[in-house]
Amino acid sequence: MFSALWQSILEWLQTLFFQQEMELTILGLQNAGKTTLVNLISTGDFTDDRIPTVGFNMRRVQKGGVTLKMWDLGGQARFRTMWERYCRGVSAVVFVIDAADEDRFETARVELQDILSRRALDGIPVLVLANKSDLPGAIKDVDEMVDVFGLKDIHNHEVSVYSISAKNSTNIDVTLQWLIDHGSKKASSSTAAAVVSAPDPPSTSTIPPKPSS
Amino acid sequence: MVSDERALAKMKDEDLILSPFDGIEKGAVLQECRIFNDLQLNTRRCEQVLIRLLYLVGQGDHLSSEEATNVFFSVTKLFQANEPSLRRLVYLAIKELAHTAEEVIIVTNCLTKDINSDVDMYRANATRVLCKITDAQMVQQIERYLKQEIVDRNPVVASAALVSGQQLIMHNKGDVVRRWVNEVTQALDHKSPMVQYHALALLYLIKQHDRLAVSKLVQSMCRQGVRSPMATVLLIRYVARIIADEPPSQVQDAYGEPRPFFGFLEACLKHRSDVVIYEASRAIANLPNVTPTELQHAVSILQRFLVQPKPSLRFAAIRTLNQIASTMPLAVTSCNADMEVLIADHNRSIATLAITTLLRTGSENSIERLLKQIQTFLSDIADEFKVKVVSAIHALCIKYPSKYYALMNFLGNALREEGGFEFKRAIVDAYLGLMDKIPESKETCLSHLCEFIEDCEHTQLSTRILHLLGKEGPSMPEPGKYIRYIYNRLILENATVRAAAVSALSSFAAGSASESLRKSVAVLLRQSLMDSDDEVRDRATFFSKSLGLEAYQKHTGESRNPEEVSKMQEGTKNMLSLPCPIANLEAELLLYVASGNSEQAFDISSVSKAAMMSTAGHPTLETGDATNRQSALGRAQRGRPTPPADLAAEVLKVPDFTSLGRPFKSCPPKDLTEAETEYTAQVIVHLYESHVILEFVCVNTLNDQLLENVFVQVDTSAASGLGGMTIVPAARLAYGEPARNYVSIERTDDGEYPLGDLACTMKFIVKDVDPSTGEPDEEGYEDEYGLDDLPLTISNLMAKPAELPGSFKAAWEALGPDNEVADSFLLEQHDNVASAVKGMMALLGMAPCEGTEVANDRARGHILLMTGVFMPGIQVMLHSKFTVASDGVNLEIVLRSEDLSISEVLANSITGTE
Known part of the structure; x- marks a missing residue:
């Protein structure tokens, strides 16, 4: 009896203080740097040379009054069919691309378009991250990314693109800010608001500042 | 107070107790599982839902693959919570869903993370789950974690890894496990007994297909000793298995000296743990061909267990004693006094086992007392045990015929008891058996049975x-x-x-x-x-x-x-009364119906009176030892034919011979070659009234040859009673495929029987074959291959009757002395009765009656009674008396049959000096 009561009081307190809890799903082909990014966000350290994620990783992080729950999914082909199951009802989907791996851009585009065309994901804001901008030959131009990945053709999502480097921590701060903003928006207003704002052409409103380096 | 009593009354009324699991429905639970997807997890509710889900699956409720997959993915969301109790339920749920859900591999990463965490409970449980969901390819990636865990200090973690290794092997994902020998061997020295036990089990599993390695492992373990009692028990079982697998020849070689490992077993009898002591005595009791001396110590240990306060110990001991008593009652007699006390044991299973054991070991004068005691509790025990008691009584009656009256009274009372069909049938069977064995009991038996049918359902x-x-x-x-x-x-x-x-x-x-x-x-x-x-x-x-x-x-x-x-x-x-055995009649009728020739009436007199031979008697396949089994296997793989159940099945299919009908007798297959030769041949002799048909089954064991037009040439000049022959060759004899060819020999009309040796030669045309392509050459050449001689003896002409006469004496009298032949011989080739009896049975091929085929090696004399059916259906009976003489065995025979000439032929076939 008492423990149940105590539990409910605790939960109520929790909702007061940690109102802003957001769920993120991080997708992308294998070796795009998803797990590295998640580790960077949660620990602040860059760790290289990760073994491939078999299945998924789950991370909880407190950032600026928002609790981030990150589902970091494996990028190998056998896991891509399962992505959708972890995208339903999340606050945002982050799609990580290896900007230096031009050969797999096409595959990444197909996978991105495919997952975003699912009805279950309608209205969920999407953040596309072109990772590894520190590598030579990496695409850093955001407009080019929008063209290559056909981001203008996506209509039922709010799509933003950033060029980042997890290794050099380039643009990680803006990424975090984007995430926190979308988390709070979702928590404070309703999901409907996100849907309404979706049809905006993404390139204009969401072009990030040019990388400083 | 009052409410307390009421609550108690409620408790007693089982219907009123509400189980927390009452009314759990699959649909509802699957609905509830959606809360796992909530943004804000309520861990307590999640736990309750998981418990309900586990209950459902545990009760055998079937989830479809889709349902399971959906639930499974919801469950994976719970990895975000860190409550140990919830995590434990998540582990269990994944294990339960692993078989039905798809893509369970998705949790691999989470589980690997748990394995690397610092909470031992997580590490152990995650290991077990991970090994359950992983596939053979993924095992490679997690192998290093498992190897580390095996040598972990924490016993729970080490055991989890070891047991998971066993699971992997059992589910054919265990190729990597075989590389862990070093780590597992290290775990054998772990200070926790549980880890030692699991390590030994895994090590055995890794090596189990390598006899030498197993034997080495067990030997070294026996020498250095294991501290864990459970591991010792395991070791004893492995030792028992090694001893049981050993070819019997080796045991015989070691005659006189103690068998290998026996010292270890005996030493285990002195162990301080009861489990080990019991296991060791059980292993000794189950040794193949165990001798009374070997048993002695084990039996005295078991006897000590009989008076222990723990029922499990008493039960174990009495069960093993019961088992020993069924083969060697004398070894157990020393425990009789203790077992009699157990008849009054509260535990009915112990009491029943005690009774049935005593019935086997008890002496004649204790029977009546025992019966009285059984009577008192017979109604309390389960039918299964009652049947056991009845069969024990039956055996006892035959052992002590003079006590039949008391035993029969017991059976009569038992018939009146409540009991199911099996129980009653066992009693009726016992009565029938007794009437056969003890003629003077007939009247009592019949009157008991009459009473029984007055009220029989x-x-x-x-x-x-x-x-x-x-x-x-x-x-x-x-x-x-x-x-x-x-x-x-x-x-x-x-x-x-x-x-x-x-x-x-x-x-x-x-x-x-x-x-x-x-x-x-x-x-x-x-x-x-x-x-x-x-x-x-x-x-x-x-x-x-x-x-x-x-x-x-x-x-x-x-x-x-x-x-x-x-x-x-x-x-x-x-x-x-049918003039022939029913089985034969059935076979004939089936043949008649299959022939479709309904113009001609079925002639019942043509049905053979002899028993049909079956494969059961085939000697090479019956011997159970390992080497023989292997060679038999090897033969089968090389395409060696195994004889069909009905030996005449093949010959009946040959169009040339259908007019002859069913043979009077088909003899079991006989090898005409050594086992390992270029070509092998077996012969089945079929005897007809007018013909003898030889069915040759040939196998070509050379893969670079194709034989064509294969037949066997038979020389009958050394045999009597045989005339012209017809040959039906086999068109083709390819490598490894048996083929049949036939020789049909007419019998002469002069009353001579087909007896003597037939010289056989296999003739054929050889064509060389390229083994890689299988293409034969165009040109072939003729060749021949000598086979062993085929002897036709009296035993070929004699069939065993389908049913033995109930009383030899009555059948003997019925046959009458008209065609009787009496003779006496001195058998110089035999020096004891047993071998002479064996020789006589092999010579005549008749069926021994009334258990007279067993003769004691040291007996001075023996009487052998036999009956048979001689071609073409003449009943023959033999009364033979063997006595040991100074220079051999004296044999006196009296032969009766329906035909004097046959009696004479049989008497003449016995070789010896008159």
Whole structure:
């Protein structure tokens, strides 16, 4: 009896203080740097040379009054069919691309378009991250990314693109800010608001500042 | 107080206790599982839902693959929570869903993370789950974690990894596990007994297919000793397995010296743990060909267990003693006093085992006391045990025939007890067995059984007993008293039993010459003539007519003369008994129907009276030792034919021989070559009235040859009674595929029997074959291959009858002394009775009767009774007496048959000096 009561009081307190809890799903082909990014966000350290994620990783992080729950999914082909199951009802989907791996851009585009065309994901804001901008030959131009990945053709999502480097921590701060903003928006207003704002052409409103380096 | 009592009353009424799991439904639970996807997890509720889900799956509720997959993915969301209790339930749920859900591999990463965490509970459980969901390819990636865990200090973690290794091997994902030998061996020295136990089990599993490695492992373990009692128990089992697998020849070689590992087993009997002591004594009791000396120590240990306060120990001990008693009752007699105490044990299973053991080991004078004790608790035990008790009593009756009266009374009481069909059938079987073995018990048996059918609910048993009454009743001193019981059945029972009663009743009229008896049977049958059931009426009418009973029924008063009556009785009896075994009749009828030739009537007299040979007697396949088994296996793989169940099946298919019908006898296959030769040949001899057909089964074991036009040339010059022959060759004999060819030899008309040696040569055309392509050459050349001689002996011509006579003496008298031949011989080639008996049986091929085939090695004399059917269906009986003489064995024979010449041929075939 008492423990149940105590539990409910605790939960109520929790909702007061940690109102802003957001769920993120991080997708992308294998070796795009998803797990590295998640580790960077949660620990602040860059760790290289990760073994491939078999299945998924789950991370909880407190950032600026928002609790981030990150589902970091494996990028190998056998896991891509399962992505959708972890995208339903999340606050945002982050799609990580290896900007230096031009050969797999096409595959990444197909996978991105495919997952975003699912009805279950309608209205969920999407953040596309072109990772590894520190590598030579990496695409850093955001407009080019929008063209290559056909981001203008996506209509039922709010799509933003950033060029980042997890290794050099380039643009990680803006990424975090984007995430926190979308988390709070979702928590404070309703999901409907996100849907309404979706049809905006993404390139204009969401072009990030040019990388400083 | 009052409310307390009420609560108690409620507790007693089981229906009122509400289980927390009452009313759990699959649909509802699957709905509830959606809360796992909530943004804000309520861990307590999640736990409850998971518990309900586990209950559901545990109860055997089937989730479809889609349902399971959906639930599974929801469950994976719970990895975000860190509560240990919730995590534990998540582990369990994943394990339960692993088989039905798809893509369970998705949790691999989470589990690997848990394995690397610092919470030991997580590490152990995650290991078990991970090994469950992983596939053979993924195992490689997690191998290093498992290897680390095996040598972990924490016993729970190490054991989890070891047990998971076993699981991997058992589910064929264990190729990597075989590389862990070093780590597992290290775990054997772990200070926790549990880890030692699991390590030993895994190590054995890794090496189990390598006999030498297993034996080395066990040997070294035996020497250095294991601290964990459970591991010791395991070790004892492995030792027992090694001993059991050892080819018996080695055991014989080591005759006199202790068998390998026996010292270890004996040492384990002194272990401080009861489990180990028990396991060791059980292993000793189960040793193949265990000797009384070897058993002695183990039995005395078990005896000590019999008086322990723990029921499990007493049960284990008495069970093993019971097992020993079934083969070596003498070894257990020392425990008799202790076992008698156990009859009063609260635990019925212990008491029953004690009784059945005592019944085996007890001496003659303790039987009555034992019976009294069993009587008191027979109604309390389960049917299964009752059957055991009855069969023990049955065995006892045969062992001590003089006690039959007391034992029979016990059985009679048991018949009156409550009990199921199996139990009653066991008793009836026991009665039937006793009547056979102990003729003086017949009357008591019949009266007990009569009483039983007065109140018997099992139709099958009633009809069986009625048949028995019909068979035995008329020859009993007072046949009249059985008629009353049978008549009651006519009035009271169902149609099946009534029909059996009519037959039984009629057999009294058929078996007795007494006018008054016939008359009363006729009167009793009258009402059955108007029975509502067809079968009953038909039988009553048939018997009334054929036995001439209508006269009494119609009150015409005229009586028939006794001669006419006995003729009618004879006729009825003949009509009712089949002249041949039913199995043979069935086979013939099937053949007749298959032939489609319904113009010609089926002739029952053509059915063979001999027993059909079956494969059971084939010697090479029956010996159970490992080497022989392997070679038998090897043969089968090389395409060696195994004989079909019906030996004549193949020959009946050959169009040239269909006109001959079924052979009188088909002899078991005989090898005409050594096992490892270029070509092998077996022969099956089929005997017909006018022909002898030899069926050769040849195998070509050379893969670079194709044989064509294969046949066997047979030289009959050294044999008697054989004329012209026809050859049916095999067109083609390819590598590894057996092919059959036949030689049909006509028998001569001069009354000579086909006896003597036949020289056989296999002839064929060889074509060379390229083994890689299988293409034969165009050109072939003729070649031949010598086979062993085929001897035709008396035993080839003799068949064993399908049914042995119930009483040799009665059958002997019935055959009569008309064609009797008596002779005596001195068998110099034998120096003891046993070998002479064996030789005699092999020579004549007749069936021994009444257990006379077993002769003691040291006996001074022995009597062997045999019966057989000689071609083409003549009954032969032999009474032979063996006595040991100074220069051999003296043999006196008396042969009776339906044909004097056959008696003479048989007598002449016995070689010895007169």
